[in-house]
Amino acid sequence: MMLTEALMKHKIKLQEIQYEKGADVNWLQVTNHSKEDVVIQSGEILDGGKQDRMVAETKIITPGSTDYVNVYCVEKRRWENKPKEFKSAGVANSELQKTMHTKRRQSAVWKEIDRQFTLSTKKSETVSYVDLAQNTAADDSDYMRYFLGRYSLTDSNYAGYIFLTGNKIMSTELFATPELTDISFRNMLSSHVQTARSTGAPPKVTKQKVTTFMDKILMSEAEQKTYVTSHGKLQISAGKVIHLIAYDE
DSSP states (O other): BHHEEEEEEEEEEEEEEEEEEEEEEEEEEEEOOOSSEEEEEEEEEEESSSSSSOOOOEEEETOEEEEEEEEEETTTTOSSEEEEEEEEEEOHHHHHHHHHHHHOOHHHHHHHHHHHHHHHHHOTOBHHHHHHHHHHHHHHHOOOOOOHHHHHHHHOOSSSSEEEEETTTEEEEEEEEEHHHHHHHHHHHHHHHHHHHHOOOOOOOOOOHHOOOOHHHHSSSHHHHHHHHHHHEEEETTTTEEEEEEOOO
């Protein structure tokens, strides 16, 4: 099951890691109390704790196990001594995720959130990405229904997707199995719908451009690692690549 479902059913516990001088901003402890695997997907937003967080990696948490997940803060002006229980707050848009995956710095994540707040003219006392995302969620629903409906009608097995808008290749996301692709689809879709709704255009990308981009990822493992290291992220769980995210030049 996905993290959102596990949190709703109280089958998973997310906790900040406490030290003598305070909590670790960039790591959370995760305990799976269910009898099935729980998938935590890169880009998921968590509302609560001492600060809201964005998940920085995709991991599979096995039944009865405790693990640690890398996160970034997405709420610059709140740090509470008594943390709130974490709950799911959707997924970050593709622009914020790209910043996280390619810049890999907390300061860059905050800078991108500031940029998006400036463009939206929205206000937030703690500069929380959750406040920004909540203001756009209702506008995304028609797009989500359309693409989820189309997806439900297919009987094909997919390894992932390429996201295009206008003359741009936004990214590709590939998964280790069709099952992992299937349960991750809603989060992937939500992330790109948020971006496409505000800056998107009818796709005009040529097949040759797509082929050239994907060749950098699929021709060999060595080329894949070289490209994705600087243009995305290889998500590894239990020593295996389970999720690949790559962005165009």
